[in-house]
Amino acid sequence: MAVRLPFAGLTLAQQLVRFTQRRLSNASAISKGHTCRGDARSFVTSLAKRSQNEEEGESVSSSQLSARRALLSRRRRSLSPLERISGLLPQDALGPDVTQLRDQDQEGPAQVSDVREPGWDDAERSHQSEASEDQGPSDPSPEEGRPQTLPGETLLQFGELLVAEHRRKRQVEFRKMFQLQPAGRLLSNWGVILHDDVVGQAAGRFLKTSRGVSILVRRSSLEDYVLYMKRGPNIAYPKDAATMLVMMDVTEGDRVLESGSGSGAMSLFLSRAVGSRGSVLSVELRDDHHRVAIKNYNRWRASWRLRRGEEWPDNVHFAQADLCSASTLLAGQGFNAAALDLSNPHLALPVVTPRLHPGAVCAVYLANITQVIDLLEGLRCLDLPLLCERIIEVPVRDWLVAAALQKDGAFCSRKSPLPEDERRDGGDAPDEDHEEGTASGSQPAFGSVPYIARPHPQQKGHTAFLVRLRKIAH
Numbered sequence: 001m002a003v004r005l006p007f008a009g010l011t012l013a014q015q016l017v018r019f020t021q022r023r024l025s026n027a028s029a030i031s032k033g034h035t036c037r038g039d040a041r042s043f044v045t046s047l048a049k050r051s052q053n054e055e056e057g058e059s060v061s062s063s064q065l066s067a068r069r070a071l072l073s074r075r076r077r078s079l080s081p082l083e084r085i086s087g088l089l090p091q092d093a094l095g096p097d098v099t100q101l102r103d104q105d106q107e108g109p110a111q112v113s114d115v116r117e118p119g120w121d122d123a124e125r126s127h128q129s130e131a132s133e134d135q136g137p138s139d140p141s142p143e144e145g146r147p148q149t150l151p152g153e154t155l156l157q158f159g160e161l162l163v164a165e166h167r168r169k170r171q172v173e174f175r176k177m178f179q180l181q182p183a184g185r186l187l188s189n190w191g192v193i194l195h196d197d198v199v200g201q202a203a204g205r206f207l208k209t210s211r212g213v214s215i216l217v218r219r220s221s222l223e224d225y226v227l228y229m230k231r232g233p234n235i236a237y238p239k240d241a242a243t244m245l246v247m248m249d250v251t252e253g254d255r256v257l258e259s260g261s262g263s264g265a266m267s268l269f270l271s272r273a274v275g276s277r278g279s280v281l282s283v284e285l286r287d288d289h290h291r292v293a294i295k296n297y298n299r300w301r302a303s304w305r306l307r308r309g310e311e312w313p314d315n316v317h318f319a320q321a322d323l324c325s326a327s328t329l330l331a332g333q334g335f336n337a338a339a340l341d342l343s344n345p346h347l348a349l350p351v352v353t354p355r356l357h358p359g360a361v362c363a364v365y366l367a368n369i370t371q372v373i374d375l376l377e378g379l380r381c382l383d384l385p386l387l388c389e390r391i392i393e394v395p396v397r398d399w400l401v402a403a404a405l406q407k408d409g410a411f412c413s414r415k416s417p418l419p420e421d422e423r424r425d426g427g428d429a430p431d432e433d434h435e436e437g438t439a440s441g442s443q444p445a446f447g448s449v450p451y452i453a454r455p456h457p458q459q460k461g462h463t464a465f466l467v468r469l470r471k472i473a474h
């Protein structure tokens with residue numbers, strides 16, 4: 001041990017001397033302006049060697065080369081320091097991949113700002129979704145090869161009616177219908193979206209506001225449209241309008257009488273139900289309501305034309321008249337059904353009933369039960385061939401059903417009545433795959449997350465009573 005220590009010390013000293021000499025010689029090379037030349041020379045050499053090999057067809061086939069180019073252009077990554085140095089070297093000394101990388105770098109900052117390493121999308125997406133908790137999912141990349149629209153529909157165009165929607169903590173916090181217009185701005189408490197950035201997008205996509213919040217932008221359904229369009233009087237609510245269509249058994253090709261036109265909501269649902277082979281006569285007492293109904297009808301049709309590239313049927317005739325004295329207007333016409341949403345409908349029944357085909361249904365929309373009683377009392381006195389078959393209300397109860405989350409945003413876990421070790425031994429333990437999935441940090445296993453499920457705290461109240469009257473054949 002006493003002998004070996006000095007020997008070890010000597011070896012160490014020799015190594016230190018050699019190391020210091022190397023450092024000094026490198027330093028002297030740097031001071032003489034030979035910086036990197038050794039590296040550069042070996043780099044050039046390897047490139048030159050490869051270039052020579054390529055000429056000889058030894059190592060890189062042209063298909064491999066183009067595949068590599070394609071890969072490189074897809075990646076669009078920035079140049080490494082080594083690649084930048086290659087920019088200082090003669091062109092003919094460079095391999096094609098290095099040349100291409102250098103060319104990309106010279107295309108300018110717009111390209112460079114789009115530079116992403118492979119896997120960026122996923123990492124960025126997960127980061128964004130964490131950062132924008134409850135602001136909706138980030139925009140998924142379009143599925144390759146899949147059309148971006150519903151069959152028969154186009155990408156979003158100026159003039160279309162759209163709905164913007166923001167949800168937070170399972171509740172809709174913001175919903176707005178708007179018309180896409182050049183230079184328009186969608187304003188909200190969550191920031192601004194320029195209409196120019198929406199046009200040309202696929203419908204039903206999350207777009208970011210100026211504050212980075214995700215807002216769902218989708219096309220307006222007919223239900224959205226009637227709920228958000230400018231109203232004159234109150235509309236027949238979609239749930240009730242849909243039930244009335246069922247009550248009347250309206251079919252494509254039918255001819256239907258409607259009154260009053262009001263804001264035109266029911267007219268639109270009827271228009272869709274009877275289709276291009278059918279028609280609707282919509283009678284409205286008030287001139288202002290008559291004009292509102294026509295305007296709303298035409299606005300929807302215009303948006304439809306843009307969206308589908310085809311006409312919405314022009315099948316509603318709006319007439320301004322008092323239905324109670326519209327015998328002349330209705331003369332000679334027969335209807336498969338009638339939808340009445342006006343005050344004192346029993347006063348209009350003597351005019352309407354003769355025009356209904358035998359077996360046809362007259363569906364009546366009434367807000368108050370006392371109006372239903374007036375209707376029945378009117379029927380009793382009028383001696384019309386009408387049978388009251390049904391009086392209903394259409395309750396729609398919204399529910400909140402969602403996976404339970406902890407305060408930190410992680411999923412809660414279902415509590416087992418068995419201790420953990422017993423669960424592992426068998427019993428109702430999740431299967432191996434699921435346990436693996438949970439342990440590896442992926443989504444919790446199926447069935448392992450508890451749900452909250454209860455009626456939504458905000459419910460729509462009463463809207464209407466619907467009465468089905470059927471014309472009896474003699």
Ligand SMILES: C[S@@+](CC[C@H](N)C(=O)[O-])C[C@H]1O[C@@H](n2cnc3c(N)ncnc32)[C@H](O)[C@@H]1O
Nearest residue numbers: 235236260262263264265266285289322323341
């Ligand atoms: C509640 S609104 C109808 C709303 C319509 N169903 C909708 O979905 O937009 C009732 C309408 O009936 C009209 N009205 C009332 N009495 C009428 C009558 N005798 N003849 C025609 N229209 C009448 C009113 O002017 C009013 O516009």
